[in-house]
Amino acid sequence: MSVLDQPSTPSFTRRQGWGLFWLLVAALFAWLIFAIWPDWLNAILISKKAFVSAIMNGITLAGLYFLVASGFTLVFGLMRNVNLAHGSLYLLGAYVGYEVASRTGYWLLGVAAGFVVLALVGLVMQVLVFRRLEGDDLRQTLVTIGISIVAADLMLAVWTGATYQILTPDWLDGAVKLPIISAIKSNGDAVYITYPFYRLVVLAAAIVIGVGLWLMLDRTRVGMMIRAGVDDRAMLSASGVNVHVVFAIVFAIGAGLAGFAGVVGGSALSVAPGEDVRYLLASLVVVIVGGMGSIPGAAIGALLIGLAEQIGLVYFPTYGIVLTFVIMVVVLAVRPQGIMGKAR
Amino acid sequence: MSAIANTSERPHAGAAISEAIGVPHAVLAAFLLVYPATASDFFIAQIGAYSLIFGTMALSLMLLAGYGGMVSLAQISVAGVAGYMVAVFGLNNTGVHGFGWPFWVLVPFATLVAAIASALIGWISVRTEGIYTIMITLAIATAFFYFAQQNYSLFNGHSGFAGLPAPEFWGVNWRSPTPFYYICLAVAVAAYIAVLYASRSTFGLALRATRDNQRRMRALGFNVTAVKVAAWFYAGIIAGLSGVLLVWFNGRISPGTIGVDVAIDVLVIAVIGGIRHPIGPFIGAVVFVLLRTFAIDLVGAERFNTLIGIVFLAIVFLSPDGILGLWGRIKPHLAQGSLRVGP
Numbered sequence: 001m002s003v004l005d006q007p008s009t010p011s012f013t014r015r016q017g018w019g020l021f022w023l024l025v026a027a028l029f030a031w032l033i034f035a036i037w038p039d040w041l042n043a044i045l046i047s048k049k050a051f052v053s054a055i056m057n058g059i060t061l062a063g064l065y066f067l068v069a070s071g072f073t074l075v076f077g078l079m080r081n082v083n084l085a086h087g088s089l090y091l092l093g094a095y096v097g098y099e100v101a102s103r104t105g106y107w108l109l110g111v112a113a114g115f116v117v118l119a120l121v122g123l124v125m126q127v128l129v130f131r132r133l134e135g136d137d138l139r140q141t142l143v144t145i146g147i148s149i150v151a152a153d154l155m156l157a158v159w160t161g162a163t164y165q166i167l168t169p170d171w172l173d174g175a176v177k178l179p180i181i182s183a184i185k186s187n188g189d190a191v192y193i194t195y196p197f198y199r200l201v202v203l204a205a206a207i208v209i210g211v212g213l214w215l216m217l218d219r220t221r222v223g224m225m226i227r228a229g230v231d232d233r234a235m236l237s238a239s240g241v242n243v244h245v246v247f248a249i250v251f252a253i254g255a256g257l258a259g260f261a262g263v264v265g266g267s268a269l270s271v272a273p274g275e276d277v278r279y280l281l282a283s284l285v286v287v288i289v290g291g292m293g294s295i296p297g298a299a300i301g302a303l304l305i306g307l308a309e310q311i312g313l314v315y316f317p318t319y320g321i322v323l324t325f326v327i328m329v330v331v332l333a334v335r336p337q338g339i340m341g342k343a344r
Numbered sequence: 345m346s347a348i349a350n351t352s353e354r355p356h357a358g359a360a361i362s363e364a365i366g367v368p369h370a371v372l373a374a375f376l377l378v379y380p381a382t383a384s385d386f387f388i389a390q391i392g393a394y395s396l397i398f399g400t401m402a403l404s405l406m407l408l409a410g411y412g413g414m415v416s417l418a419q420i421s422v423a424g425v426a427g428y429m430v431a432v433f434g435l436n437n438t439g440v441h442g443f444g445w446p447f448w449v450l451v452p453f454a455t456l457v458a459a460i461a462s463a464l465i466g467w468i469s470v471r472t473e474g475i476y477t478i479m480i481t482l483a484i485a486t487a488f489f490y491f492a493q494q495n496y497s498l499f500n501g502h503s504g505f506a507g508l509p510a511p512e513f514w515g516v517n518w519r520s521p522t523p524f525y526y527i528c529l530a531v532a533v534a535a536y537i538a539v540l541y542a543s544r545s546t547f548g549l550a551l552r553a554t555r556d557n558q559r560r561m562r563a564l565g566f567n568v569t570a571v572k573v574a575a576w577f578y579a580g581i582i583a584g585l586s587g588v589l590l591v592w593f594n595g596r597i598s599p600g601t602i603g604v605d606v607a608i609d610v611l612v613i614a615v616i617g618g619i620r621h622p623i624g625p626f627i628g629a630v631v632f633v634l635l636r637t638f639a640i641d642l643v644g645a646e647r648f649n650t651l652i653g654i655v656f657l658a659i660v661f662l663s664p665d666g667i668l669g670l671w672g673r674i675k676p677h678l679a680q681g682s683l684r685v686g687p
Contacts, residue, residue, distance in 0.1 A: 082475050084482070132661075137475040138415060142615060142660045145608055149653035157647065277604050281486040284479050292476075318497065321490045328483060329468055336471040 033180060052180055052193050054314040055307065060199040062306030063206030064268070067261035068279050069286040069298045070213060071254030077230040077293020078250050080137050081130055084144040086258055087280030088151040093118045093259025094266035094275070095159050098166045107169045107267070114263035115256045122255025126248050148276070156273050163272040166263060172198045202264055209257070213295055226250055230293050285324060289331045291341025300339055376529055380522045389521040389593075391637060395629040396528035397589045400535050402614040402625030404582035407539050410619040411548060412575045413555035414469065417607045418481040421488045422462045422580050423587025424602030428492070428499060429454035430508060430591050437507030440500045447511035455584035462580020463573050470572045473558070485607040493599040504598025508591050519592060528589055532626070535582045539622045542578065551575050605649075612656050618666030627667050 033055070037048045072086045083089075093114040101110025125147070133140045175194040217223035225246050228236045237243045262271075265279075282305060290301025308327055312320030331339060380388045401423055409415045432441040434450045445453070469480045492499040510519035517523070542548045550571050554561045562568050591597045600606075609632070617628025632652065639648040663669040 080475065082479055084478075136664075138478075139660055139664055141415075141475060141478055142611075143657060145611065146653050146657035146660060149605075149608060149612075149656065150650050153647060153649035153653065157650075277486060281483060281490075284483045284486075288476075288479060288483060318495045319491075321487050321494060325484070325487045325491075328480075328487075332468055332471045332480070 049193060050314055052178075053195070054310045056178075056195055056199070058307035058310035059303070060203045060268075060306075061310060062302040062304075063203040064261055064265045065279075065282045065286050065306050066206050066210060066299055066302035067257055067264065069283040069290070069302055070210070070295055071257035072283040073287045073290070073293055073295065073298045074213075074226070074250050075254040076287065078226060078233070079130070079247055080140075082137070082141045082144065083254070084141060084280065085125075085148040085151060086144075086254075086283055087276035087278070088148045088155070089118055089121065089255050089258035090262040090265070090279045091155060091271070091273075091276040092121065092151065093262025094166070094271040095155060095164075095262075096259065097263030097266060098164050098271055101166055101263070107167070107172070110166065111260060111263045114259040118259025118262070119252040119256030121259075122251045122253075123248055125255070126251035130251070131244065131247075148280075152273065152276060159273075161273055163270050164266070165270050166267040168198055168267045172201055176200065199268060202268055205264060209260075210295070210299055217295065222246070222249060285328050287338070288328055289338060291338025293342075294338070294340040297338055297340030373533075376533075380525050385521040388525045391630075391633055393521070393525045393528040393589075393593060395626070395633045396525075396532040397586050397593060398610065398613055398633065399617075399626035399629035400528075400532045400586040400589070401583055402610050402617065402629055403532075403535055403539060403622055404579040404586070405610055405614045406619045406622060406625045407542070407579045407582065408575060409614065410621070410624075411543055411551045411555065412572060413474075414466075414477045414572065414575070415611070416465070416469070416481040416579075417478060417611055418462075418465050418485045418488075419579070419583045419610050420602050420607040421485045422458050422465070422583040423590060424488065424492070424597070425461045426454040426458035426584035426587035427591040427597045427601065428505075429457050430588055431505035431597050432498070435507070435509055436505040438500060438503070438505045440505070447513075451585075451588055454588055455581055458584025458587060459577050459580035462583060463577040466573045466576025466580075467569075470569055470576075482604075482607070485602075486604050489599055489603050492602065499599070502599060504596065504601070506596040508595050508597065510592040510595075519595075524593070531585050531589060535585065536622050536626070538578075539582070543622070547571070547574065609652075612652060614666075616656060616659050616666050618668030620665050621668055624666055624668045631667065 033052065041048075068086070068090055071089075072083060075081055075083050075086075096117045097110040097114035099110075100113040101107050104110070129143055129147070130140055133143060174197050176197050177192045177194050180193045215223075217227055225236060225241050226249075228241075229243060229246055233243060236246075261279075286298055286301035286305050288301075289304060290297030290299070304327055305324055308323045309320060312323040316323070335341075379392060383392065401419055404422070405416055405419045430450060433443045433445045433453065434447070435444050465481065465484055468484070469477045472480065492504075493502055495501065510517070510524065543552075550561070550566055554566070554568050554571050558568055561571075590601070594601065613628040613632045614625045615628070616631055617626065618624030635652060635655065636648055639651055642651065659666055663673065665672065
């Protein structure tokens with residue numbers, strides 16, 4: 001049953017076939033979102049409201065995961081440094097954001113502080129720690145584990161085990177009506193689905209930052225150096241670029257993004273010890289699924305994992321985490337380097 | 345798999361073993377055997393047995409990391425699989441499952457399930473190489489922790505299982521400190537000898553050669569994946585046994601037992617001790633358990649993790665081979681010193 005067995009002039013190519021398949025999937029999905037559901041579908045999928053909010057929550061969570069994982073994947077791609085302290089950076093960012101936002105009263109200041117402070121922390125980590133262990137993957141990883149142990153414990157000492165909520169400003173509160181009808185009332189009025197405005201803002205921020213990262217990597221000189229470094233670090237160094245500066249920039253951006261995500265995520269959800277492990281797991285799985293060192297891969301991985309987690313939460317609550325895990329195993333079995341990863 | 349099958353036919357294996365039992369081993373064995381006579385119950389169980397359990401668990405990691413170059417963070421999950429099997433198929437007083445199988449069926453069964461789980465984890469993680477293993481196994485360990493926490497039908501969710509008895513036979517309650525210490529010692533010694541023996545067998549040589557140069561081994565006709573997965577299976581047996589001992593020791597198992605912090609503790613133990621030789625994990629476990637027990641006097645009970653984290657960082661920075669590596673570095677100096685003094 002190889003390619004040779006097929007007729008020499010197939011009616012349509014494999015590529016067209018896949019195109020048609022995805023078009024059908026997209027059409028089905030659009031119908032699921034916009035049509036008013038018949039009763040039998042409501043019976044299978046609980047209700048349209050539950051379904052749509054699972055999808056929306058999944059997508060916004062994916063935005064958050066993307067923010068965390070993009071830094072992780074950049075650092076890994078360039079430096080072969082598996083930063084297992086990335087979750088700690090997220091949590092520290094959230095705490096810093098909380099302190100700044102609650103003391104000054106300006107939420108945006110908290111977000112900025114989360115980014116800047118964590119970027120500085122990342123810079124210090126790179127210069128003081130990782131630069132000394134260059135070329136030794138295992139020791140670098142072990143050091144990040146050590147840092148995460150100490151960081152988690154010190155954060156517990158400072159902020160205790162309490163759960164914090166970063167308050168968002170008024171202009172971000174409230175809900176918006178989505179142009180999606182969930183049901184028709186008996187008097188003929190359509191019931192629209194509402195969704196928290198803040199979560200849509202998180203999603204928008206993730207998209208803007210994703211596009212910004214892509215533009216930076218694709219269009220600027222620094223981005224060119226970073227991409228060259230991902231492909232061949234030794235050659236980049238040989239062509240006269242100071243790779244240590246590039247490394248420091250990337251680590252600062254990666255850590256800063258984790259801190260930014262911490263503040264943004266801490267406002268949407270909550271800040272508590274243990275969140276570091278949760279977001280570390282998310283970053284790991286997103287990056288394993290999406291492919292190491294690839295920003296589009298991180299986006300795809302984040303979307304898959306975010307959706308799987310939220311859909312799992314609604315439809316099979318006690319097995320939700322298994323769905324995430326199954327995605328990871330399937331990707332590893334079919335494409336060990338990840339969906340967008342390059343074979344090394 | 346042929347490389348594994350013919351290990352037992354090796355003619356010089358016996359000689360290798362007798363060579364391996366040198367003076368240091370004999371002294372150590374004598375000390376460990378008389379240790380309970382000299383120590384209080386607290387030191388026998390909380391320090392002695394506990395160190396041996398975690399040393400055995402870290403030994404399974406040492407087998408993978410030291411000989412196979414595969415650093416796993418999922419050893420506690422493998423141990424946890426065995427522990428949960430003991431809870432589900434043995435006795436518990438939580439009122440969920442608890443089929444009450446006798447221990448001589450239960451222990452081999454739990455160990456086997458753990459070994460199979462380990463082989464599966466290995467099979468997944470050998471799809472990629474090197475540093476990826478650490479990421480994948482950490483993801484697996486974390487996912488298993490959350491799964492055990494969420495799932496009530498099999499793992500009884502957040503509360504887990506309590507009231508898991510250690511067996512009683514020959515009129516001995518094997519959970520009382522001294523007998524339990526000797527069980528742990530027997531398992532640890534058996535695992536230690538097995539790993540030492542395996543490292544000198546053809547299988548161990550194939551595993552180490554795979555670690556050093558996978559492409560060459562493949563070119564020589566070895567099934568590299570099979571060698572690695574077999575290593576995961578053996579490591580799973582060792583980790584599974586330690587998991588059984590752990591639930592007998594605690595009398596309970598819950599998601600907290602197999603949490604990510606514990607997974608990292610196992611790695612910390614192996615790295616502090618040194619992953620180049622099977623004795624390393626046990627040294628690491630003794631240091632770790634002593635630090636944990638007496639951290640109250642040093643930094644207060646609350647900040648133990650900061651202390652152990654800093655010790656860990658210091659070890660990773662100063663001596664990649666752990667305490668064994670430190671010893672290896674000091675030893676030549678001592679020898680030279682004595683030479684200089686001599687004439």
